[in-house]
Amino acid sequence: MNYVTIDQVTKGYENQVVLNDISLTLKKGEFATLLGQSGCGKSTLLRSIAGLEGVDVGRILIDGKDITNLSPRQREVGMVFQSYALFPNMSVFDNIAYGLKMKKVKNIKSKVKNMIDMVDLIGKEESYPHQLSGGQQQRVALARALVMEPKVLLLDEPLSALDAKIRKSLQKELKRIQKELDITTIFVTHDQEEAMTMSDRIFVMNKGKVVQSGSPSEIYTSPVNTFVAKFIGNYNVCNMEVFHKLVRSTELKGNEVAIRPEVLQLVSAGEDSLDLQENWGIKGVIKDVSMTGNVLRYEVETDESAFLVDYLHHRGEMFEQGARVHILVPKKECIIL
């Protein structure tokens, strides 16, 4: 049933454990993402699956076969690197055909043509890598990996070197191709937004461990710890004692409480029709307002700590810096960690 199995994999360099007892499984055709900050071991895990790094402990299985000790060329996996890694002396066509030539398969020409069609590079067959844009180069790299019909496609931050607009469109295209070929894919990124939009399943990594796995919405709405809460959704994470003081109630128990910025509401201090049945109210002052496109982000200073409050940017409605407000905290949106 499981197509890819990582079984208690551990790996270290000199005096540092980089992968710490990692276990995870993927189903066939799944688009999984390894998400985590730079240096948490994402690339190392991916490279271990590819066979470019060995593991110290544990097993890796693909399609029921133990591949832990196979060389990269025996593993039937494809990989795309952040730096494209195209062969500079070969044309687009030859880059894509390279693997097929190594395998001495038939119909190289038509296979390559189909692939060039799929990644939308018709007319560029005879171009060389240095004549292509970053986005085009990455399409070639993708085609070069896919033409081999690998069992698993590994993508190590393939879009991180591209500018925002091209990145967005390539995200969509990558997703389309992945669905079309129904290929099991492991995608690495440090960008939570990218992970959210692309993945069927996300594995959040921190310091060489998988700290949470689940669908994008599971991860977003119910983070299991402070790290995930802060990394995934800019959650306001508040110490429980502090929270008790702020809301003058000890109803909630636990260590910390996490609240998403977009569930909070702001009400002018003068207003007295507060719904304190469903919400808690916290007094505060607007310290800063910033705008990220369609979202207005308020930083609200309270007696104990600062809260982020996100609003969709509607015309006319805006609190000024320095305004006195109440923050309404919906009780059912409080996540206890």
Next chain:
Amino acid sequence: MKVDGNWFNERTVKPIPKLLENKEEREVLRKIKKQKIYLLALLLPFILFVIGFEIGPLVAMIKNSFYADNGIQVTIDQYITIFKSKFYLQAIQNSLVISLFSAVTSVIIAVIAAYSITKFSQKIQNRLLMIANMTSNFEGIPLSFSFIILLGNNGLFTLLFSKIGGDVFADFNLYSWTGLILVYIYFQIPLAIMLIYPSYQGIKKQWKEASSLLGGSTLSFWLHIGIPVLLPSIVGTFSILFANSMGAYATAYALVGSNYNLLSLQIASLVASDVALKPQLGSAMGVLLAATMIGAMWFNERMMRRIRRDLR
């Protein structure tokens, strides 16, 4: 006001009179002009140097080669003399053979040696390069004498091995064709390593990884990607080595004197010997020497473009 290249271009290519009347802008233009002249002035010594010591002698040599021995009549006799003389043709042939042979051998050795150097730690790499750098400057008479002391008829190793009983150097004669080639290769290798080593830095680890994931072996990586990527540097190095040994004079002179018939030795004896000075003939041979070097470079370039079509 911001003065960048763009601004300057727009205004000079398509001057807008109204703007140029602006005093401030005229001032800026004047300053740029002044700066340009200033930069040219700084370049002047270099230009004079190139003209005086490189282009000048070259032109003089070419001109000289078209004069008769008396230096008055204009003629192509000097070239006819060379092409009719078995002796001179032999010199050209010998020079070509020894240069080709030593350049090819040195390049092959250097490609392998430079690669092994990249496998050491950075510290050791730096040390090895320093040694290569020093030894690449070790040529000419000192080098010949070192070889004579070590491998000559009464050389250290020659005597040592004959004492020990190993007849390794029994058939070896330093003052022969083999000896000459050995010395040439010796002084070419460090230079070749110095020239080829940096291009290994241009080979990305990810190319190897991609190749292996696509089913390529180490050999196929080097065959299809590694060597082609190194090729421009290999070809360039080969051209330099070829020219280097075509023109090598002091090393050969110290080792074999005029016993061995080489182009560079013949030119020297025609322009600077105490027997029969024939500077016009020497010049003609010099022109032929330069022509072979240019020919070799041209040929190398062409061959490279065939393989590296991406470089156009």
